[in-house]
Amino acid sequence: MIQKGDITRQLILEHATALASQVGLEGLSFGRLAEDLDLSKSGLFAHFKSLQGLQMKVLEHAAERFTETVIRPALKAPRGEPRLRAIFDRWRRWPKESRMAGGCFFVAAATELDDRPGPARDLLVSQQKDWLETLAGVVRSAIAEGHFHRRVDPEQFVYELYGLMLAYHYSVRLLNDPKADRRAETAFESLMQRAKA
Amino acid sequence: MIQKGDITRQLILEHATALASQVGLEGLSFGRLAEDLDLSKSGLFAHFKSLQGLQMKVLEHAAERFTETVIRPALKAPRGEPRLRAIFDRWRRWPKESRMAGGCFFVAAATELDDRPGPARDLLVSQQKDWLETLAGVVRSAIAEGHFHRRVDPEQFVYELYGLMLAYHYSVRLLNDPKADRRAETAFESLMQRAKA
DNA sequence: CTTTTTTTAGCACGATCGTTCTATTTTTCC
DNA sequence: GGAAAAATAGAACGATCGTGCTAAAAAAAG
Numbered sequence: 261m262i263q264k265g266d267i268t269r270q271l272i273l274e275h276a277t278a279l280a281s282q283v284g285l286e287g288l289s290f291g292r293l294a295e296d297l298d299l300s301k302s303g304l305f306a307h308f309k310s311l312q313g314l315q316m317k318v319l320e321h322a323a324e325r326f327t328e329t330v331i332r333p334a335l336k337a338p339r340g341e342p343r344l345r346a347i348f349d350r351w352r353r354w355p356k357e358s359r360m361a362g363g364c365f366f367v368a369a370a371t372e373l374d375d376r377p378g379p380a381r382d383l384l385v386s387q388q389k390d391w392l393e394t395l396a397g398v399v400r401s402a403i404a405e406g407h408f409h410r411r412v413d414p415e416q417f418v419y420e421l422y423g424l425m426l427a428y429h430y431s432v433r434l435l436n437d438p439k440a441d442r443r444a445e446t447a448f449e450s451l452m453q454r455a456k457a
Numbered sequence: 458m459i460q461k462g463d464i465t466r467q468l469i470l471e472h473a474t475a476l477a478s479q480v481g482l483e484g485l486s487f488g489r490l491a492e493d494l495d496l497s498k499s500g501l502f503a504h505f506k507s508l509q510g511l512q513m514k515v516l517e518h519a520a521e522r523f524t525e526t527v528i529r530p531a532l533k534a535p536r537g538e539p540r541l542r543a544i545f546d547r548w549r550r551w552p553k554e555s556r557m558a559g560g561c562f563f564v565a566a567a568t569e570l571d572d573r574p575g576p577a578r579d580l581l582v583s584q585q586k587d588w589l590e591t592l593a594g595v596v597r598s599a600i601a602e603g604h605f606h607r608r609v610d611p612e613q614f615v616y617e618l619y620g621l622m623l624a625y626h627y628s629v630r631l632l633n634d635p636k637a638d639r640r641a642e643t644a645f646e647s648l649m650q651r652a653k654a
Numbered sequence: 655c656t657t658t659t660t661t662t663a664g665c666a667c668g669a670t671c672g673t674t675c676t677a678t679t680t681t682t683c684c
Numbered sequence: 685g686g687a688a689a690a691a692t693a694g695a696a697c698g699a700t701c702g703t704g705c706t707a708a709a710a711a712a713a714g
Binding site: 655656657658659660661662663664665666667668669670671672673674675676677678679680681682683684 | 685686687688689690691692693694695696697698699700701702703704705706707708709710711712713714
């Protein structure tokens with residue numbers, strides 16, 4: 261049975277995730293959220309039983325959005341190189357697509373939580389490892405399909421791909437570099453070229 | 458004339474910078490600093506006239522430390538490729554070298570300030586652009602020395618180098634990946650190889 | 655030494671934080 | 685419809701925040 265509370269919770273999480281992409285997970289506050297959403301602070305609090313509870317739900321919500329915005333659609337592309345290209349395109353556009361005011365939610369969370377032990381950090385780490393493993397799997401497919409030669413190290417490939425995306429985020433958001441898109445594409449093509457059979 | 462205040466200020470900044478690498482620039486608070494350093498909150502406050510003032514000084518302090526720990530020593534290496542390698546080595550070790558408990562201070566600051574307009578962000582952007590320009594200059598020297606071929610795009614090179622460092626930071630701090638060092642070295646050598654004349 | 659300047663401490667302010675408790679309203683079930 | 689359950693609001697708590705004001709202590713200057 262779908263309850264009213266579930267809808268409200270979803271609405272809160274939608275806003276909280278976008279807000280967290282700006283101010284960080286620790287920057288979230290019930291007072292601010294309540295004001296933005298025209299709810300009482302205590303009413304909002306009752307939905308998640310603590311700030312940590314809210315932060316965990318926000319992490320889960322963001323991961324779901326990422327899956328349905330980036331991963332799932334890209335899986336429709338043919339295995340191997342085309343799928344990898346689809347992922348790259350959608351990944352790069354995902355902060356805009358998901359209307360994250362503060363850029364990629366996970367980039368913010370990663371630098372914020374990397375030195376704060378606790379369940380939130382643990383959850384993020386496990387999510388990120390899943391994502392890296394998914395990426396490595398796509399690279400392995402590209403090798404199996406004969407698109408990439410067999411000497412390609414999938415983990416190394418993913419490491420460099422991730423670096424490229426981080427540099428892109430940094431260039432766009434902090435430096436406002438208009439050439440950021442071209443830079444990312446060039447780096448991606450270079451990475452692909454080196455892996456080609 | 459050197460005053461007592463300057464020494465105290467330096468001591469505060471030393472601690473504040475390390476703390477900010479963990480909790481971020483916005484995570485700094487006079488109360489916390491005062492407790493850590495056994496000073497009164499108001500006495501500490503008097504040294505910087507506002508939280509923004511403290512944050513600006515912390516940014517400046519971190520930049521000075523970076524210059525003397527990474528840039529200056531690396532400039533002793535011969536122009537071109539050797540100097541680039543010296544920078545890479547020192548850059549990678551600098552969070553440990555400078556005893557930043559929370560990893561590279563600037564990585565944290567970059568993701569934190571990228572969507573908060575103000576003087577702190579402006580200062581950080583100008584610092585980062587300086588650093589990128591320095592790096593591009595070293596790459597240009599490598600071309601001039603004949604170490605790199607003339608088709609190398611210095612800005613593109615720096616973009617990929619920066620991405621590699623960001624991925625390294627991410628792998629070490631969030632994922633605790635023991636292979637992070639090897640991954641960074643491999644990516645760096647690949648970047649060098651592609652640029653070689 | 656004394657005087658002046660600088661540095662530090664103490665205290666209070668309004669604001670906001672996470673959280674708890676209780677009451678009221680709204681939704682759900684029969 | 686009414687009864688039970690769920691969702692929301694209101695007020696208050698102790699804590700911490702940045703900041704200002706005032707006084708005492710320490711350092712620098714003569």
